[in-house]
Amino acid sequence: MSDALRGLKDRLADVNALQAAAALMDWDHQCFMPSGGTPARAEHLGILTRMAHEAFVADETQRLLQDSHGEAETNEDRAMLRVVQREMDQKTKIPASLVAEKTRLGSLAHEIWVKARQDKDFASFAPALEQMFDITRQEAEHLGYTDHIYDALVDLYEEGATHADCVRMYETLKGPNVELVAALNAAEKPDDSFLYGDWDVATQRAFTETLIRAIGFDMERGRQDTAAHPFCTGFSVGDIRLTTRFKSYLPSAIFGSLHEAGHGMYEQGSPMAWDRTPLAGGVSMGFHESQSRTWENLVGRSHSFWSYFYPKLQASFPALASVGLETFYKAVNKVESSFIRVEADEVTYNLHTLVRFELESAVLEGSLAVKDLPAAWNDKYEAYLGIRPTDDSVGVLQDVHWSAGLIGYFPTYTMGNLLSYQIWNTMLQSVPDADAQIGAGKFEEVHGWLRDNLYRLGRSVPPKELALKLTGKPMGAEDYVAGLSAKYRGVYGL
Amino acid sequence: MSDALRGLKDRLADVNALQAAAALMDWDHQCFMPSGGTPARAEHLGILTRMAHEAFVADETQRLLQDSHGEAETNEDRAMLRVVQREMDQKTKIPASLVAEKTRLGSLAHEIWVKARQDKDFASFAPALEQMFDITRQEAEHLGYTDHIYDALVDLYEEGATHADCVRMYETLKGPNVELVAALNAAEKPDDSFLYGDWDVATQRAFTETLIRAIGFDMERGRQDTAAHPFCTGFSVGDIRLTTRFKSYLPSAIFGSLHEAGHGMYEQGSPMAWDRTPLAGGVSMGFHESQSRTWENLVGRSHSFWSYFYPKLQASFPALASVGLETFYKAVNKVESSFIRVEADEVTYNLHTLVRFELESAVLEGSLAVKDLPAAWNDKYEAYLGIRPTDDSVGVLQDVHWSAGLIGYFPTYTMGNLLSYQIWNTMLQSVPDADAQIGAGKFEEVHGWLRDNLYRLGRSVPPKELALKLTGKPMGAEDYVAGLSAKYRGVYGL
Numbered sequence: 009m010s011d012a013l014r015g016l017k018d019r020l021a022d023v024n025a026l027q028a029a030a031a032l033m034d035w036d037h038q039c040f041m042p043s044g045g046t047p048a049r050a051e052h053l054g055i056l057t058r059m060a061h062e063a064f065v066a067d068e069t070q071r072l073l074q075d076s077h078g079e080a081e082t083n084e085d086r087a088m089l090r091v092v093q094r095e096m097d098q099k100t101k102i103p104a105s106l107v108a109e110k111t112r113l114g115s116l117a118h119e120i121w122v123k124a125r126q127d128k129d130f131a132s133f134a135p136a137l138e139q140m141f142d143i144t145r146q147e148a149e150h151l152g153y154t155d156h157i158y159d160a161l162v163d164l165y166e167e168g169a170t171h172a173d174c175v176r177m178y179e180t181l182k183g184p185n186v187e188l189v190a191a192l193n194a195a196e197k198p199d200d201s202f203l204y205g206d207w208d209v210a211t212q213r214a215f216t217e218t219l220i221r222a223i224g225f226d227m228e229r230g231r232q233d234t235a236a237h238p239f240c241t242g243f244s245v246g247d248i249r250l251t252t253r254f255k256s257y258l259p260s261a262i263f264g265s266l267h268e269a270g271h272g273m274y275e276q277g278s279p280m281a282w283d284r285t286p287l288a289g290g291v292s293m294g295f296h297e298s299q300s301r302t303w304e305n306l307v308g309r310s311h312s313f314w315s316y317f318y319p320k321l322q323a324s325f326p327a328l329a330s331v332g333l334e335t336f337y338k339a340v341n342k343v344e345s346s347f348i349r350v351e352a353d354e355v356t357y358n359l360h361t362l363v364r365f366e367l368e369s370a371v372l373e374g375s376l377a378v379k380d381l382p383a384a385w386n387d388k389y390e391a392y393l394g395i396r397p398t399d400d401s402v403g404v405l406q407d408v409h410w411s412a413g414l415i416g417y418f419p420t421y422t423m424g425n426l427l428s429y430q431i432w433n434t435m436l437q438s439v440p441d442a443d444a445q446i447g448a449g450k451f452e453e454v455h456g457w458l459r460d461n462l463y464r465l466g467r468s469v470p471p472k473e474l475a476l477k478l479t480g481k482p483m484g485a486e487d488y489v490a491g492l493s494a495k496y497r498g499v500y501g502l
Numbered sequence: 503m504s505d506a507l508r509g510l511k512d513r514l515a516d517v518n519a520l521q522a523a524a525a526l527m528d529w530d531h532q533c534f535m536p537s538g539g540t541p542a543r544a545e546h547l548g549i550l551t552r553m554a555h556e557a558f559v560a561d562e563t564q565r566l567l568q569d570s571h572g573e574a575e576t577n578e579d580r581a582m583l584r585v586v587q588r589e590m591d592q593k594t595k596i597p598a599s600l601v602a603e604k605t606r607l608g609s610l611a612h613e614i615w616v617k618a619r620q621d622k623d624f625a626s627f628a629p630a631l632e633q634m635f636d637i638t639r640q641e642a643e644h645l646g647y648t649d650h651i652y653d654a655l656v657d658l659y660e661e662g663a664t665h666a667d668c669v670r671m672y673e674t675l676k677g678p679n680v681e682l683v684a685a686l687n688a689a690e691k692p693d694d695s696f697l698y699g700d701w702d703v704a705t706q707r708a709f710t711e712t713l714i715r716a717i718g719f720d721m722e723r724g725r726q727d728t729a730a731h732p733f734c735t736g737f738s739v740g741d742i743r744l745t746t747r748f749k750s751y752l753p754s755a756i757f758g759s760l761h762e763a764g765h766g767m768y769e770q771g772s773p774m775a776w777d778r779t780p781l782a783g784g785v786s787m788g789f790h791e792s793q794s795r796t797w798e799n800l801v802g803r804s805h806s807f808w809s810y811f812y813p814k815l816q817a818s819f820p821a822l823a824s825v826g827l828e829t830f831y832k833a834v835n836k837v838e839s840s841f842i843r844v845e846a847d848e849v850t851y852n853l854h855t856l857v858r859f860e861l862e863s864a865v866l867e868g869s870l871a872v873k874d875l876p877a878a879w880n881d882k883y884e885a886y887l888g889i890r891p892t893d894d895s896v897g898v899l900q901d902v903h904w905s906a907g908l909i910g911y912f913p914t915y916t917m918g919n920l921l922s923y924q925i926w927n928t929m930l931q932s933v934p935d936a937d938a939q940i941g942a943g944k945f946e947e948v949h950g951w952l953r954d955n956l957y958r959l960g961r962s963v964p965p966k967e968l969a970l971k972l973t974g975k976p977m978g979a980e981d982y983v984a985g986l987s988a989k990y991r992g993v994y995g996l
Contacts, residue, residue, distance in 0.1 A: 042740075
């Protein structure tokens, strides 16, 4: 190995250690930290994040990276250099002054947004949001793009994705999805009242641990704790942390755990040899979300899954003894238009992200003024979901993303949904009896296929190339539209 | 504030953030980390520790420190500069090559020691130990001293303490302590068999939390978890973490929790304004241990404490219903010579550290050869404790300290014991009815006195000056000898 490459790897290991420390601080904050630790934790996190950034963009790191190109002798090293160069470009193209301005505005806008949502008063948030769109526009100009300003932004979260990709994806999706939602809204709703109760927390914890162990999350290389908002994080390939939450709505813990375990299994599947390097982990937001959705929805909300696990759930919670499997299955697959994205079911979910994608695109393009967002938002909800938000707190003010400058992020949620079906269908060609296996509580082959064909690649193959390599075609909405329609018309007997 | 002073404080805040991250990684390792995290955690910890060291001893930090002297305008800043200068001297006087050699030898010697203890084979450990004494001697020469080579070493853990101080302390202690131990060994032993059982862990956790809350450990600014070996750590003044363990011997959790809470309350007592600065925390090993011993022994093993808490303990553990308070009190104050220091009671404990102090001094002075340590060890145990170790695993090989180069450390345990009584007696002059208050479950005044007179000083006053300022006299063994004798002759009815 050349001296430059070795030197670069040492530097990146330092950056990785600082990032792992920051991730641990964040995990501890959400899971265990006493309230008295808040002020110091914020300072410590700020310092470590700054140090990680400084160590990464340091002249010396840039020189080593420059000198390493062309000296890589293995495919792994070439892939690593590509990943690092991309990140270096992102972090050095935007002037430090703009980064600082965005950070400053971000914390200010967050405070204003919290209050505005509370007060249901979009007007008080509009000036800060306008500034945030302005800064984000400048950011996009620095990053550069060919066709559409949105390209520079969505690429930050999903490498190579463009505005045109998003338009194409939503075009395929929109008609059938709006139609399906309308049909399901009009149908008789399954009863799910029995899913609400005073469920014992220790039993919920034990049952969710049984589930995530069964599907293949390795508890020797990870653990599950409790947090207000479920998330998955990790400090190394051998140490991936999930969180879940225990509510009066029983599926909250069950599907929260399966969702995060999906993220976690993807992370655990990176080769140990890539631990603490930029090649470990998930390749993009879309691919990451595809795996959480796979285990939450394609596996976790399937009939076969519950034909195996429902008797065990009933044994854990005797209150369910009188509820049959079919009733339970229908209840956890209930579809209903509602205002809040994070509480939406699998079918209506993409219409929520569609509204946001169309609106943020329009504002960036200049065809929609920030002040007109609430009315446009409500109109689109009415058109796509058949319901009109009663006020802005359950409308345009519900998400934190825009106040934080996360513009161009929402479509990646839907990419995850699309990819989950597209990858699943590919897997079925190799594991045609996957459904029967799941019905027998066997997940090794399904998990093994995903691990061997996706997880073990870590971040080494860029997402667009990966979709092609893995499924034989670019990411598209076709598998998803067909799969969703077939499943839910079945559930609802339409 | 001068630019240099401001710059220095910023640098120290960076060092503090790295140290807090390392401390959190260590806490997580001992409390929660899955086994798969071990290799990466070791690498991460190594990197962060190196970064903290590099940031501290950096030329720029040294220049800022130099320029700050004479520019401090407040007593606080002057105290801070004193603390930092002392640490800078310690970290820069020893050549990096010697530090590296000690680190290398340390991990090697640790492995050899583990195996030697297992095999009860001191001879296999002797060469590594000889090298460790050698390196430590070199370290002491670099640090410098006036009277005795030991001075340079014990000062690392207890600022300003000397070999002569230790000799004086043990001379006052030795005769009465050996005599008391002999008398108690000869007396009829209290029955403590009822303290062993299959105690419910959740109940133990709840009860120990009740105790530490009651004495004043602030659970809004700290928490208690479980670890194999109890310890106290912290990431800021507002976030102090204790650990305890739950065993078949009930007092293990109870006194372990009280001991660590003593450390924790000292840490929590630093002014919030000093958070993340070198002035926060405990001033020395001896003072820190004095507070853990105060809450474990002077409070926690007192008759008044249990006259209040024993009915509650009985309510938590019905198996104790038939055991009276007096029987319980005697049982948790049982004294008996035994081989292992970490399991020793309050009375025999100092004879264990005395043996180590005399032996390490003799080796450093050259009057004892490393190969002759086992025989000398056993002779001293026989002379002071009246028992002769049956093999080296319960003798000279029992402690990890020497293999890690912690030579000059053992006397600080005994300093803690002495200081606990000396400070307690001073407190009694201001809170004469402390015992009655404890008997009524009231700890505010005792805790308040310690907080106002000791904890709030953090590390601002050096230990020798602090002993004088706080108790009106230098640290001595007199209060301890008298207190111990009075208490245990009472317990045993001698």
